[in-house]
Each structure stands twice: as structure tokens, then as C-alpha cells.
Amino acid sequence: MQDEPTPIELTTAVADFLRNDITPLISGHQAFKLRVAINILDLVTRQLTQQAGSDAREVERLRALLGVDGSVTDLNGVLAERIAKGEVDLATPGLADHLWATTMDKLAIDQPNYASYKRELSRGE
């Protein structure tokens, strides 16, 4: 077992330091790069917080949809292949719901401010 503080606590501390203490000192292209760096840390923190839950839900849906077992990576490979072969499509019960749920979970980590995501979120899942 690794010691604490946790990765989430560490990335949060670094992001807060950069945001609050360093941002006011920096301008121009370096300020742009600093914003990118802070965005990365925020993304990593969201992923560390949310990935376990979203992967578990994704695997559960994929097992039901595909009737096979495996890791989240393996099962995505199987689904991709079945769509490519035309064995599964939007008429397949559960496929659209699965892709929507998976994509919403990805956006929640990657780009929670993306306008399409916010619009779909506001539909109330």
C-alpha cells in the first residue's frame, strides 16, 4: 500500500499552487502554456476521481451487450469489431444507450465545459 497523500490530493495541490500563486506572475505565451498545464492537472484529477466508477459501469454494460467478459479495453475492442463487421448497429437494443452513457462519462473527465456535453447533461439523465 502506498503512502498518503493520495495522487488526487497531490495533483490538486499542484494545480491550486499554479493557479493561485504562479498565474499572476506570468504573461504571454508562457501564460497560455501555464493554463494548458493547469487544465491537464485538472483533467488528471477528474480521471483519478471518476475513472474507477465509470470503467466499472462500462464493463457491466459491455458484458450485457456482448455476452462476453474481459477488461474494459478488450471489451471495447470486441464492440468496435462487431460494429465494423455490421453485427451490431443502432438497431441493436442497448447500443445507443451504452454509447451515450460511455461518451457522457468520457466528457465528464475530458471536457466538462464542452457545449454539446452541457446541452446533453441538461436533458437530465
Place this chain on the structure above:
Amino acid sequence: MIEAELARSATRWCPGATGVTGAAKLSGGASQETWRFDIEHPDGPIGAILRRSPKGYGAAPTRAAGLAAEAQLMQLAYEAGVPSPRVMHVLTPDEELGTGFIMQRVEGETIARKILRDDEYAAARPRLARQIGGVLAGLHKLPQDRLPELRSRGATQEIDEFERDYRSLNWPKPVFELALRWLRDHDPGPSAETTLVHGDFRNGNLIIGADGVRAVLDWELAHLGDPMEDLGWVCVNSWRFGEIDKPVGGFGSREELFAGYEAAGRKCDPARVKFWEVMGTLRWGIMCGGMMQRFREGPDHSMERAMIGRRASETEIDLLRLLAPRES
């Protein structure tokens, strides 16, 4: 220092020029180097832009038209009244500036977020979708017998190429697979008419002022093909920057775009435009994947590239909105 080479060049082809000042590399334009500078002249400084072949990497060489073709297309567009910078000089090998060309600098804004939000462009914004339709019509009417040699691409070849690009990433994405199937099922086949296609006509490649579109830039992906491709690409959600209910670059509606296009004497095919919008959304998603791959394999190990890789999921939600919209 690039100024010395630029000064030697400018004094040769620009009568009266005495030197060059203020050379600065511009950010943006990931695939080719772009520099701004001023030519010193007794009548006052002349704003100029140098575009030259990349030292890093850019668009896949098979897709790029090449800088010589780009210069020729911009010149043709300028002469035909399509908003375009005037090409002043095509580089020769003895100038030691690489390959490329120098054009007159057009003042204005390319940063979409500013164009979509700043007061300065408030009067232009409601007119832009229709104006863009007119600009595209002018571009598609450029005389084909005067065009440089360009690759020719129809819908089927484009699907094949994107599928190859996607598979080479070894990055299984069920939503992309779904989009590829949809594209195969809805492939409209060869278009009735083949024209010049700009290939990257969107926010970021347009210089916009308070009066509207002032210049169309970045012709490196120009080719011959289905003119509806340009209309679909400019509608891809990734260029709306939050204004998702205004499909044409966040400015306005498809209807306004089509009206501007048809007012200039050309016909629209909305079903084809939709096909190219789906294709364009997938295309940008695969390009994000390419960014991820280049980030991993270097030498550009930049944070920006890494983060663009993580933007592929934006195209996944946009593809789902196009192909499997949820009941409201």
C-alpha cells in the same frame, strides 16, 4: 537571423524597398511556418507574411497541395474577387529562405473566440453565415483550366483514407466505427460536378474584420472534389466554439449559408452537406488521435498536442448527436 535573408529578398522584387523589420514567427498554422514582417519603404511600411515549408511536420504529404500550388490558388482567388491576400513573391532557391511565398498582410482577426464574442465584430456576425456562402460559391467557381495540379478526392476515397488513418492509430473507438459504417451506408457517390475544394475552410482559417470576411487562408488541403465538402466542414461543431445552435462557424444557420451560396448562382445539396459534416466531425476526431500519436512518438512532446489528443471525445459526442440523437 531571418530578417537579413528577407531584406535581401524584398529589395530584389519590391521596387523601393530598403529593408525589413519586425520579423516574428506567428503561432498557429501547425503544419507550416508563418512569419510576419514589415518591408521598409519610402511610401511607408508594407505589412507582409512569409509562408514557408515546415521544419517539423504537418498535414500528411499525400494530402498537402504544396506551397507553390497554395500561392497559385491564392493569387487566382484574389484575381477572382474571393477575399484573399495578394501574393507578392514566390521564393526562389537562391534566397535561402526555403520553399514558400510572401503575401501582403491582411489585418483582422482569426481567433474564433474573439470573433464570436467581441463587440468589434457584433455587426458582422449576423451577416457572416450568408457571406461565407457567397465566398464558397466564388471559390468553387474558380476556373478549373487555370488551377495548379491537385489531387482529386471523392467521398468514397475519403472514407477509405480516414478509415486507414483511424486503423493505423490502433485505437478502437466504437463511436468512430459507428460513424464509419454510417458514412459507408450514406456514401453519396461521385458528385455531379467536380470543383476546386478548399479543404480546410473554417473558423481559424478566415481573417475577419468588422466588415466581415477579409481573407481565406491555408489552402494546403485544396483538392478537386465535391463542393459540398467545404459546406459540410464549415458546419462541424468543433468550429462553433460553444455557439452550438449556429452551425456555420457559430455565426448562423445552414439556411443562411445555403442562401448566400445560391444567391451567387450555385446549387446546394443539403443531404450531401450533412454527409460531409459527419465526415468532417470524424475527420477532426481522427486528427486528434494523430496528435496523440505524434505526442507519444515525438519529437513534439508538447502539452498542447497531448491535450488535443484528449479532445477526440468531443467529436464522439458530436457524432452521437448527429447519428443517434436522444429524444428531448
